[in-house]
Amino acid sequence: xxxxxxxxxxxxxxxxxxxxxxxxxxxxxxxxxxxxxxxxxxxxxxxxxxxxxxxxxxxxxxxxxxxxxxxxxxxxxxxxxxxxxxxxxxxxxxxxxxxxxxxxxxxxxx
Amino acid sequence: xxxxxxxxxxxxxxxxxxxxxxxxxxxxxxxxxxxxxxxxxxxxxxxxxxxxxxxxxxxxxxxxxxxxxxxxxxxxxxxxxxxxxxxxxxxxxxxxxxxxxxxxxxxxxxxxxx
Numbered sequence: 001x002x003x004x005x006x007x008x009x010x011x012x013x014x015x016x017x018x019x020x021x022x023x024x025x026x027x028x029x030x031x032x033x034x035x036x037x038x039x040x041x042x043x044x045x046x047x048x049x050x051x052x053x054x055x056x057x058x059x060x061x062x063x064x065x066x067x068x069x070x071x072x073x074x075x076x077x078x079x080x081x082x083x084x085x086x087x088x089x090x091x092x093x094x095x096x097x098x099x100x101x102x103x104x105x106x107x108x109x110x
Numbered sequence: 111x112x113x114x115x116x117x118x119x120x121x122x123x124x125x126x127x128x129x130x131x132x133x134x135x136x137x138x139x140x141x142x143x144x145x146x147x148x149x150x151x152x153x154x155x156x157x158x159x160x161x162x163x164x165x166x167x168x169x170x171x172x173x174x175x176x177x178x179x180x181x182x183x184x185x186x187x188x189x190x191x192x193x194x195x196x197x198x199x200x201x202x203x204x205x206x207x208x209x210x211x212x213x214x215x216x217x218x219x220x221x222x223x224x
Contacts, residue, residue, distance in 0.1 A: 023185065032128055032211075042217065043112065043114075043200050043202070043213065043215030043217055044200075044213075044215050045112070046213070046214075048142070049212065074131065078207070088121055088193075089152065089153065091153075098145075098155040098158075098168070098213075099155065099168075100152050100153040100154075101152065102151075102152045103152050
């Protein structure tokens with residue numbers, strides 16, 4: 001997207017390891033920070049989101065951390081499993097426009 | 111199943127032709143969004159409608175147009191098709207107006223222009 005940078009573009013980890021994906025945005029007015037997972041042949045699906053009044057949110061093996069000062073937020077997946085293999089997108093809205101990050105292809109090796 | 115339906119699933123057509131993609135949002139959702147995803151590419155936001163009115167425009171070509179009908183379903187019209195228009199087209203919906211809400215994506219329509 002125009003105002004969103006996502007890194008890395010590909011990530012390969014061993015099953016059980018952790019994975020971290022970072023998203024940098026430019027619109028300081030953003031207050032909603034979602035992460036989507038897209039499995040092969042399917043539409044993206046929200047896996048976790050955070051609002052700007054919170055610094056961290058966890059949901060089982062998935063967590064999102066937000067640093068508003070540095071304008072970045074990160075997706076953390078712990079104890080990765082083969083079914084975590086997918087493409088992950090961040091998508092902070094920019095005043096009604098939705099610029100998805102370029103995506104991170106995560107491969108979890110059994 | 112997200113509750114968003116898209117038809118058709120696949121569409122094969124020739125350059126210069128015109129096609130219409132259809133999307134039915136989740137029951138009760140007022141906002142509909144259209145995205146284009148080319149091979150191994152990210153999602154490009156095209157346009158958003160809220161309760162029948164255009165709300166936001168992204169990187170939508172002039173050859174493309176969309177509308178949302180009173181029953182809230184939406185159609186994306188692609189005309190004068192070019193080879194580069196071959197892509198997956200996703201529709202998404204959300205409960206309320208702009209931003210700050212989860213978007214529920216449909217399964218997509220795969221368009222192939224020959």
